[in-house]
Amino acid sequence: MSTASRVATKVGEVPFLDKDDASLLLVLPGLFVFAAFMLFPVLYLVGISFTNARPANLFAGETALDVLTFGQAEFVGLQNYVSTLSDPAFWNSFGVTWLFVATSVTAKITFSIGVALVVTNERVRGKRFMRSLIILPMGLPAIFTVTVWRGIFSSAEFGLANQILRELGFDSVAWLSQRWMSFLSYNVTEMWLAYPFMVIITVSALQDVPKELHEAAMVDGAGYFSRFLHVTLPSIKRPVLFASILTAAASFQAFLIPFVFNQGGPARSNELLVVYGYREAFTFSQYGEGAAISLLAVLFIGAFMWLNVKKGKLADGVSDS
Amino acid sequence: AGVQEQGEGTEASQSGDGSGDSTASGDADSTTESSGPAGTAKAWYSLPDTEIPLRKEALGMYNEASKHTIEGADISDLRKKTTSAIPANQGPKTFEWAHDFVGDYYQRGFIVDKSDSISVEMDQFTDAAQGAVQFDGATVGLPHSAETVALVYNTEMVDSAPSTVSEMKTVMEEYHDPQNGTYGLGYPFDPYFTSAWAQAFGGYIFDPEEDPQLGVNTDATAKGVKFALDNFAPYMPNDPTYGPQAAAFAEGNAPFAINGPWYLSTLNEKGVDYGVAKLPTPEGGEPNPFTGITMWYFSKAMSEDGPGTQAAMDFIEWYATNEDIALRNAKEQGAIPVLDSIATSDDLPENVQGFSEAVQQGVPMPTHPKMNAVWTPYGDALTKLFNGDMDVKPALDEAAKTIRSNWE
Amino acid sequence: MATVTLDNLRKEFDNGRIVAVDDVSFEVEDGEFVTVVGPSGCGKSTTLRMIAGLESPTSGSIRIGEADVTDVHARHRDVAMVFQNYALYPHKTVRQNMAFGLRMSTDFSKDERNRRVEETAEMMGIEDLLDDKPNELSGGQKQRVALGRAIVREPDLFLFDEPLSNLDAKLRTTMRTEIQRLQNELGITSIYVTHDQEEAMTMGDRLAILKDGILQQVGKPKDVYENPKNAFVGGFVGSPSMNFVEVEATGDGGTVTLSKDGGFDYTLTGDVARRVSESGLQTLRLGVRPEDVTVADTGAGIPTTVDVVEPVGSDNYLHLDVDVDFIARVDSDVEPEVDDTIEITFDQSDVHLFDATTGEALLYESQETELAAQ
Amino acid sequence: MATVTLDNLRKEFDNGRIVAVDDVSFEVEDGEFVTVVGPSGCGKSTTLRMIAGLESPTSGSIRIGEADVTDVHARHRDVAMVFQNYALYPHKTVRQNMAFGLRMSTDFSKDERNRRVEETAEMMGIEDLLDDKPNELSGGQKQRVALGRAIVREPDLFLFDEPLSNLDAKLRTTMRTEIQRLQNELGITSIYVTHDQEEAMTMGDRLAILKDGILQQVGKPKDVYENPKNAFVGGFVGSPSMNFVEVEATGDGGTVTLSKDGGFDYTLTGDVARRVSESGLQTLRLGVRPEDVTVADTGAGIPTTVDVVEPVGSDNYLHLDVDVDFIARVDSDVEPEVDDTIEITFDQSDVHLFDATTGEALLYESQETELAAQ
Amino acid sequence: MSLVRGVVDKLAEDARTVAYTPVEVGRDAVYTARSVARGETSPTEPLKSVGATLGALVVVTLLLFPVYWILMSALSGTGGSIYSSGGLHLLPQDPSLKPFLWVVGDLIVPAYAITVNVPFTNLAVVFNTPELVFLDASAYGVDNPSEFKSFFWNSLTVSIPTVIIAMCLIIPASYALSRREFIFRRKVLFTYVLLTQVGGGLGIALLIGLYAVYVQVGLNNSKLALAVYYAATAVPFNTWLLKTYMDGIPTSYEEAAVVDGAPPWRVVTEVILPLSAAGLATVFIFTFLTGWTEFVVAQTLLGTENYTLPVGLYSLVDEYSIPWARFSAFALVFASPLMLVYLFAQRYIEGGLSFSGMEG
Numbered sequence A: 001m002s003t004a005s006r007v008a009t010k011v012g013e014v015p016f017l018d019k020d021d022a023s024l025l026l027v028l029p030g031l032f033v034f035a036a037f038m039l040f041p042v043l044y045l046v047g048i049s050f051t052n053a054r055p056a057n058l059f060a061g062e063t064a065l066d067v068l069t070f071g072q073a074e075f076v077g078l079q080n081y082v083s084t085l086s087d088p089a090f091w092n093s094f095g096v097t098w099l100f101v102a103t104s105v106t107a108k109i110t111f112s113i114g115v116a117l118v119v120t121n122e123r124v125r126g127k128r129f130m131r132s133l134i135i136l137p138m139g140l141p142a143i144f145t146v147t148v149w150r151g152i153f154s155s156a157e158f159g160l161a162n163q164i165l166r167e168l169g170f171d172s173v174a175w176l177s178q179r180w181m182s183f184l185s186y187n188v189t190e191m192w193l194a195y196p197f198m199v200i201i202t203v204s205a206l207q208d209v210p211k212e213l214h215e216a217a218m219v220d221g222a223g224y225f226s227r228f229l230h231v232t233l234p235s236i237k238r239p240v241l242f243a244s245i246l247t248a249a250a251s252f253q254a255f256l257i258p259f260v261f262n263q264g265g266p267a268r269s270n271e272l273l274v275v276y277g278y279r280e281a282f283t284f285s286q287y288g289e290g291a292a293i294s295l296l297a298v299l300f301i302g303a304f305m306w307l308n309v310k311k312g313k314l315a316d317g318v319s320d321s
Numbered sequence B: 001a002g003v004q005e006q007g008e009g010t011e012a013s014q015s016g017d018g019s020g021d022s023t024a025s026g027d028a029d030s031t032t033e034s035s036g037p038a039g040t041a042k043a044w045y046s047l048p049d050t051e052i053p054l055r056k057e058a059l060g061m062y063n064e065a066s067k068h069t070i071e072g073a074d075i076s077d078l079r080k081k082t083t084s085a086i087p088a089n090q091g092p093k094t095f096e097w098a099h100d101f102v103g104d105y106y107q108r109g110f111i112v113d114k115s116d117s118i119s120v121e122m123d124q125f126t127d128a129a130q131g132a133v134q135f136d137g138a139t140v141g142l143p144h145s146a147e148t149v150a151l152v153y154n155t156e157m158v159d160s161a162p163s164t165v166s167e168m169k170t171v172m173e174e175y176h177d178p179q180n181g182t183y184g185l186g187y188p189f190d191p192y193f194t195s196a197w198a199q200a201f202g203g204y205i206f207d208p209e210e211d212p213q214l215g216v217n218t219d220a221t222a223k224g225v226k227f228a229l230d231n232f233a234p235y236m237p238n239d240p241t242y243g244p245q246a247a248a249f250a251e252g253n254a255p256f257a258i259n260g261p262w263y264l265s266t267l268n269e270k271g272v273d274y275g276v277a278k279l280p281t282p283e284g285g286e287p288n289p290f291t292g293i294t295m296w297y298f299s300k301a302m303s304e305d306g307p308g309t310q311a312a313m314d315f316i317e318w319y320a321t322n323e324d325i326a327l328r329n330a331k332e333q334g335a336i337p338v339l340d341s342i343a344t345s346d347d348l349p350e351n352v353q354g355f356s357e358a359v360q361q362g363v364p365m366p367t368h369p370k371m372n373a374v375w376t377p378y379g380d381a382l383t384k385l386f387n388g389d390m391d392v393k394p395a396l397d398e399a400a401k402t403i404r405s406n407w408e
Numbered sequence C, D: 001m002a003t004v005t006l007d008n009l010r011k012e013f014d015n016g017r018i019v020a021v022d023d024v025s026f027e028v029e030d031g032e033f034v035t036v037v038g039p040s041g042c043g044k045s046t047t048l049r050m051i052a053g054l055e056s057p058t059s060g061s062i063r064i065g066e067a068d069v070t071d072v073h074a075r076h077r078d079v080a081m082v083f084q085n086y087a088l089y090p091h092k093t094v095r096q097n098m099a100f101g102l103r104m105s106t107d108f109s110k111d112e113r114n115r116r117v118e119e120t121a122e123m124m125g126i127e128d129l130l131d132d133k134p135n136e137l138s139g140g141q142k143q144r145v146a147l148g149r150a151i152v153r154e155p156d157l158f159l160f161d162e163p164l165s166n167l168d169a170k171l172r173t174t175m176r177t178e179i180q181r182l183q184n185e186l187g188i189t190s191i192y193v194t195h196d197q198e199e200a201m202t203m204g205d206r207l208a209i210l211k212d213g214i215l216q217q218v219g220k221p222k223d224v225y226e227n228p229k230n231a232f233v234g235g236f237v238g239s240p241s242m243n244f245v246e247v248e249a250t251g252d253g254g255t256v257t258l259s260k261d262g263g264f265d266y267t268l269t270g271d272v273a274r275r276v277s278e279s280g281l282q283t284l285r286l287g288v289r290p291e292d293v294t295v296a297d298t299g300a301g302i303p304t305t306v307d308v309v310e311p312v313g314s315d316n317y318l319h320l321d322v323d324v325d326f327i328a329r330v331d332s333d334v335e336p337e338v339d340d341t342i343e344i345t346f347d348q349s350d351v352h353l354f355d356a357t358t359g360e361a362l363l364y365e366s367q368e369t370e371l372a373a374q
Numbered sequence E: 001m002s003l004v005r006g007v008v009d010k011l012a013e014d015a016r017t018v019a020y021t022p023v024e025v026g027r028d029a030v031y032t033a034r035s036v037a038r039g040e041t042s043p044t045e046p047l048k049s050v051g052a053t054l055g056a057l058v059v060v061t062l063l064l065f066p067v068y069w070i071l072m073s074a075l076s077g078t079g080g081s082i083y084s085s086g087g088l089h090l091l092p093q094d095p096s097l098k099p100f101l102w103v104v105g106d107l108i109v110p111a112y113a114i115t116v117n118v119p120f121t122n123l124a125v126v127f128n129t130p131e132l133v134f135l136d137a138s139a140y141g142v143d144n145p146s147e148f149k150s151f152f153w154n155s156l157t158v159s160i161p162t163v164i165i166a167m168c169l170i171i172p173a174s175y176a177l178s179r180r181e182f183i184f185r186r187k188v189l190f191t192y193v194l195l196t197q198v199g200g201g202l203g204i205a206l207l208i209g210l211y212a213v214y215v216q217v218g219l220n221n222s223k224l225a226l227a228v229y230y231a232a233t234a235v236p237f238n239t240w241l242l243k244t245y246m247d248g249i250p251t252s253y254e255e256a257a258v259v260d261g262a263p264p265w266r267v268v269t270e271v272i273l274p275l276s277a278a279g280l281a282t283v284f285i286f287t288f289l290t291g292w293t294e295f296v297v298a299q300t301l302l303g304t305e306n307y308t309l310p311v312g313l314y315s316l317v318d319e320y321s322i323p324w325a326r327f328s329a330f331a332l333v334f335a336s337p338l339m340l341v342y343l344f345a346q347r348y349i350e351g352g353l354s355f356s357g358m359e360g
């Protein structure tokens, strides 16, 4: 008690805490810390993207401070952007990325809703326990999980996926050596990586669907499928939409899966945008161009999020709706 | 009141504690004499956990015997770590890696020329090793072992190593039966592993001395690549990457593997009976694999003189020239010595001799920074070829084109 | 249109640990409006939900019309249900809400459906709301839409689960008449659950009273009011509640005196007295309704003190000291002061007598008996 | 203990687009129990919340006792409030819930707090629940805890925002008496908001009626009931509602005849007739309460048809064809058949007359006038 | 305090529920069987339930198969691999716990000498605690166990500050965003939602810049600095998440507290925070997760002695080969604390991620 609580009481008496506008002060620390760590790197990246930075010139100079002033890299204007935008590989990567966003998000949503329906079905016993189990993969580090899935999708006859195919009497598939098969394997892996989060959100949404609505529909003569279509789906739309937007952003920035699987291969055909940027920056040591690509990616994803946030009215809370 | 731990701590004594700045103590007086004050230096390496105990032992030996102290540390993703730490002046005095960083890192200024202050004779190393640690006339480190790929055979299936590819093919033919989980060969199909064949018929992948420097699409190289495709690819598991290829042999499901010394620990764990031999010869050619020379680099931090640098140099010289260590590394880890004195010695275990002979067959990987831009496009081409998506020549031409455009 | 028959209906929850409905049997006639009433948790909703098919009975059977529907799925029962919180589909417009049942259970063309929806909407006075979403509507409007949604389907049976309890008092009265009017017009068999006895009384052709899952009494509102089968029913029906006084019966031949410490004395005569004597009970519970209690002239009645005078406009409620919560409903011009002593009296014909332990009515005559007597 | 004075209180929302409370002034005396009643959305809660300090008025001032508290923060006003949904902290036990206010606003020691909580709990009959969490309690128990939480603080002022509306009818009546009893005992000034006019009538020492944010009338329940200031108040107070008939007034000197198509005719005489003539109004709204309507012998009254007969046990409500929703409350033994034609009548003294356009009562005499007249 | 007690209570309740589950299932079965026997329930009803449950089990099994697969490779001795050219085996052929032993290493509490000086005298009492051996790895043939324990310690000392710092930044902000109307509120909210996902995958060039700054400020190799960084990255998403959750708490609780005389900070600590338990739990887990699993930045910023678990895990991966058994065992041990938390906090996470308040 005593001192601490007296101090606290004093704090409580500070008038600004009662004032609404002053509440901005509660938000500022977070905003500030975030900006300090996020804004700076982005600005640095912007800087680099206008230079011909390569490891050799960026790191020339005596102190680490020189790195901050881009070493001896020279200002080249928009050249990096021009060369990026005129590179057919960029456009391939751009297209594949959006395709991946479209397919993987669709897959993730349908799959997760399906799983969520199963583990909330009232006939199923031990639902809660099952729900506890299926979110376990969220605890595994991504780099590890992806490496494991790389093994599962090995093109070798004895990769797990192929072994299962063979148990089922199919021919083995060269997963990572064929463009669309590797694309498929990216999707499956992404789905598995994302499902715990998506399922939790969907399950919570499903549990918030008023039971009466289902009963009303039942009495109205609707079967299971109609109820799903007319009651369940519309009721979980918003939370699921929200989850989809988050997961779409994750898909857009997928890096580990294509990189670990086959470096966006076979032969760069599935090189998602971030992998493309990474490769430009590191394999070819073009930091400037890599930065430009990264920034373009940020721009796209930013625009995409902005659209979604606007459209989905995600910034609105109940308090002001 | 106080609490004091009795006896030995249980936490495995850590590999190093990095908190002491290596140069802090000695920078003030910049003596260059070897009789200078005792120094402390950080040394980075990235080893499989099976090799770490031996390394720690070696460090212990050195620290015991010398006034200097070397703090070793096992780094995960050494390439990334050096790239970020060294420019920020946070790098170690020295780090250990194969020699393929030499050109790139030297150009980037991550490593420095210390040819003036080396006090050991360079010609006690094999020629290949001497060449590997030098770039543009600068000596940027000292070599301590070599590695390359050789033929590994399962002694339960094969009595003696085949000396020609066609002999080998007969055996592979016999065992290759994917439906039943057996294969002829486990062989990661990438530029480094296949270099022996690509360069077997007078071709070369990259050579700064040649014209053109880039050799991936010369006819001779194409012939070599085609040779590898025709003679090996059909007997391998479908996936050209390391893991599956390594598994096929390690589980006793293939008579042959082509792989490097690092593979032996896996084989020992799996309990496969194996022998190592140099690569079989193709008709009309001679296998000519890339070899890697593992070396201690003179990192940027060694550019300033001081006890720390003294310590690092002293340690590197000690390690590189220490026959005991080289032999133990050879015996326990299959590392091929690069000290002329023991490189071909009979003291070497049989298996290492196989690798050692293979090293004799090959050439060190190019150290030129341009080589960096070669690996990936060329590797992509090999993958395509392995998958049968393209013909040899067009695939290599395409790779060459990409590489050239990346050089610009 | 259909009759509904419940046969020994029983519902257990939690593996038998909770018995929500216990052996309920009754019959609803074709076109009849039956209200089910009882305190919270007595199993009203459960009963209704079993009839709708939303819960399956542990034992017993349900018939709608001729068919035994005990094992028929809710969506094949052709009943319409109005829920307490309306359960309107929030993402559908009023029109879609109303058309949904038609879409699901009939083959009508879109036009036909629309026509019917519009017809019903007009009937309910919500034709202007057809394109609004439920959350743009007020409570009363929502209630109308919910009703409309049920009506448009022209089902065999209407089920209402406390459909008015979320409305305010005034609106409740209005909607009450509206539902009655509609049911009269359409003549569809209806079962209406409520915990409000006034609603139950005014709306139902017949009244079923539940307590702890057990059916207490079924009958016309007036009959139940006048002739409660037990003290629970007596106390539950009517507002303000029936007054109860715990009394000792002492009697000889012709008269029985009911008395209680503190000056309460009431003498029964005639047939009633005889029946009380015959029952042999010592302790009785005497019930008398507030409106049957009148203020008597001095000396003519039971003396008591006024605790509180509650004016409700049309009448005054006098809280009297006779027993806890003993209320007399008197004219609004009878305004004694608090703490005044007044005397009260009531007719013997208005007296209800119950067994003090079991609560059974001593004088209860089932309607059948009455009918037979006539 | 304190008086409360509201002075020209006004509250706008949405930058003035919604005027929730419009120029409300009234005074609550020390120890008085004032009920505020009005239809949904009329600004009752907003008014109460301004008194509590949870909203700040757009203009006007609030005084509690001597102090002007218009700009004082809620937590310094020393008022206690009971919320509609109880707002019991679900994570605290009953004891902690009740002690919370004491902890926050007093320096009592823990023992002292405990003592007070236990005292209050005993008074409320919830001493056994002290260690339960709110979600283990029934509705009535929650309500009691919410009351207890307010009482234990012994505040200057009690505010109640529809505290009973989540309870069922029976429980509501019980709790109503309980709150009254407590307030009587404690004598703390109380303002009680409800939309249920019966609650407002029975509980309040005085009644304030709001509509669209505007104060309509303030007065003793009986006065308001008998002497509504306008048609809205007349219709709002009393159950069933006052019957209204739109009539044409035609008159000469002594008498005024109020008539309506369809056979309605009523003649006013004397003083009332004079005042109607004087007002010069042609169209009037005649109001008469259901209980003042009696069934007359044939030929003696206004003929009308019976639409519905609603038995409520103690009485019957006859819905008559005079005008929409015209109800006569008659004895339960008066049971005409539906569609019977009966005649009704009522006393001139029970007639309320309103301006058909403004709704103002023609015969309204403010109490002050009445007092002056006496 | 009450928060902790609440958590403990809930855990105890969960444990009870789990413990009673078999009893309950048994009772259920008996009840159903009886009722079927009496002919009151048609036998297809229980069959349907059994079928549905089995179906769900199959789905769960399929979902968790990769995890099972990893576990198998971890159990299949040091030479284990997820590639098995010898056909599909559902059980390890040569099961061994060695990889796990290798990960965990010795669990030995060394003997301590505790000296207590008796005040005002020169006497000191010395207690010798015995050496406690829980697990001596070398006894099972594991001589060079991993440095898991030191990685674990580092991870903890990064993650816990991360959580604390993040909570300090997130809670006030989400409260303000949820409950107060102030200038720029909508802008801040909008920015946060926008930034919930933008920003990852910016490439390593960015990291070099970041690293340079850290070095300049002298913060590299500081676990605390890393924690601050993690906390910063966790701010937008989690603030927004908690804000959404708080939106669902009826304002009347808060108003009740204000009328009861509670100052703002008490309102927050006594009412808002306890009622946000599920939201807080979720945010807690998410922020913890950031610190627990992040690899790239940790690897760049930290020196070897400060390596966290993911970096340690990755250092097992060689240029060519992956020691699958150890790698898997390491990853599983690494993930197990989180998995445990998930197991128990599942319903809070479900509650915390429920965006039902977002009706628009």
Ligand SMILES: Nc1ncnc2c1ncn2[C@@H]1O[C@H](COP(=O)(O)OP(=O)(O)OP(=O)(O)O)[C@@H](O)[C@H]1O
Pocket: C013, C014, C018, C019, C020, C038, C039, C040, C041, C042, C043, C044, C045, C046, C047, C195
């Ligand atoms: N799904 C269920 N599981 C367990 N018990 C239940 C369930 N549904 C109802 N009950 C129990 O059955 C009893 C009757 O419930 P029911 O809902 O029928 O009451 P009610 O009369 O409708 O009450 P109310 O007026 O509060 O709606 C209650 O004791 C309730 O707790």
Ligand SMILES: Nc1ncnc2c1ncn2[C@@H]1O[C@H](COP(=O)(O)OP(=O)(O)OP(=O)(O)O)[C@@H](O)[C@H]1O
Pocket: D013, D014, D018, D019, D020, D038, D039, D040, D041, D042, D043, D044, D045, D046, D047, D195
């Ligand atoms: N925070 C607010 N923002 C905008 N409008 C409001 C707000 N609070 C109340 N109003 C409006 O003010 C008017 C009066 O609201 P208030 O809640 O005081 O009504 P009420 O009499 O308490 O109604 P009810 O009986 O439904 O509780 C309503 O029209 C309402 O829509």
Ligand SMILES: [Mg+2]
Pocket: C044, C045, C046
């Ligand atoms: Mg119910």
Ligand SMILES: [Mg+2]
Pocket: D044, D045, D046
């Ligand atoms: Mg209100």
